[in-house]
Amino acid sequence: VSTTPALVAVDWGTSSFRLWLMSLDGTVLAEHRSHEGMSEVAGRGFEAVLESHLGTLSAPGHLPVVICGMAGSRQGWVEAGYIDTPADVTTIGETATIVPGTARQIIIIPGLAVRSDAEPDVMRGEETQLLGAHFDMPGGERYCMPGTHSKWVSMDGSIVTGFETFMTGELFSVISGKTILKHSTGGDGNVDANDPAFLTGVRDGWTQPAKTTHHLFSIRAGQLLYDHQAGENRARLSGLLIGAEFAGAGIRGDEQIGLVASGALQRLYHAALAECGVQVRDIDADVAVRRGLLESWQRFSTTNGDVQSR
């Protein structure tokens, strides 16, 4: 285990900032987490925020910084573009974008895009998790990456052949917070993965996805007619949306799926996938993104030696 810092790895999303000081063998020497996501940072400046964290860590100026996530979007720090599928996930570091005009070497990993007239899609940040997950589960053919915008990825070896995004997490948030259902699902309590209302919702959403927007309203009606309580209603809502996602992703009961997640979402999706008979392989999302950032950096430095030495 090496304790020599070699890299600063950063996952910089819309609403969160996570930074790890790492050695070349992947050992985590320090970790910072904050809510300084892209939308909050835009005004203060990305470099200032990054350097304030690095200053606290006394990170030497020669340490490179590798970043993934929305910091690479058009509204972010520097646009890092997209690689089109099919794409070899092991090569994403090669075309990382170098942030210009900084004292430190800072690179941002590109996203992936499905360029299809009928169903275009994009990801940014998940490609780095996916790279880490691929090292953890090299033969994996399908990955589920739940979140605000859940991603379902198909792979053939290290090639991402395609992916689909489902707005599950964001829909849960606006439906429970901004529609008539707010009166029925109020409160912020976490959904329990073992709640029968959650698992029934998963089954209903999975087997009758066309009825989803009707089943949503029946949550309200169930409160009016049967006095169903907020906790149960939230669980059902969560289950319905996750089940509909499974139907859209076309899961089969006999397949193995790599679930790249952590915390509460990991527990919910694991229970939901198991309810549908899927063989789940859990891959910790935090571990995966760190591994992906490190691998991307190594790929970048191997293939961009001339850039490094400038």
Added chain:
Amino acid sequence: VSTTPALVAVDWGTSSFRLWLMSLDGTVLAEHRSHEGMSEVAGRGFEAVLESHLGTLSAPGHLPVVICGMAGSRQGWVEAGYIDTPADVTTIGETATIVPGTARQIIIIPGLAVRSDAEPDVMRGEETQLLGAHFDMPGGERYCMPGTHSKWVSMDGSIVTGFETFMTGELFSVISGKTILKHSTGGDGNVDANDPAFLTGVRDGWTQPAKTTHHLFSIRAGQLLYDHQAGENRARLSGLLIGAEFAGAGIRGDEQIGLVASGALQRLYHAALAECGVQVRDIDADVAVRRGLLESWQRFSTTNGDVQSR
């Protein structure tokens, strides 16, 4: 055509107030519309709002007032309860709730409820439209009543055998206004029923409802990758949600459906249903609700003679 005022008919919803002064043969002698819906009125008092309109119209004190809509909900003026399906829509006036302690005779029409553990449902206001629509199209077996919460109703003669609510309108509102799609669908322009993006959305939502939450995100991706414009994106979003509603309602290409609607929604749903091969019979929602209020009043006064003479 009679010009003697006999009845005040009111459709009092969550966000709108509509009042008609009518003769017994259904002639409209005066009309008031305002935004004094239930949520705004709750503080000022329902009676004060109603009387201020009636005062403007110099409506004689002996004229009865018949009300449908959310004014009869628990959060409304006086709770008017629900009649359980199967329910004979021609009898809803019989069990209207009399508003106590008012100078005028004022009644509120009950809603309808589907009491089902698995898929409970409720309507309030639409039952009165449905009564009017039934008189317009007595043999109709299915009615589509689009709106914030679209209702699909199955009838056998005058019996409502069941109905299903879909949250289509409210989902369009929160998805276009409160999610990442707000950047792609911005603006308030109406969707054009003949826009190819609308009709393609309808087909995609109808034929692949399980993919809906994925198709939503592809609107965002289409903007990022192909610079698709807001008007087209709004049209596609609207079409996808309406198409998914059709899939949930299980429309068949060869059936006749009574479309109870007016204005922009009527044009959108008519075009969408026609795109799916459905034979549409248009029923004006305003005409239907007035007819329903009048019929309810007549039923009430016939069966509650003793109450009237008090």
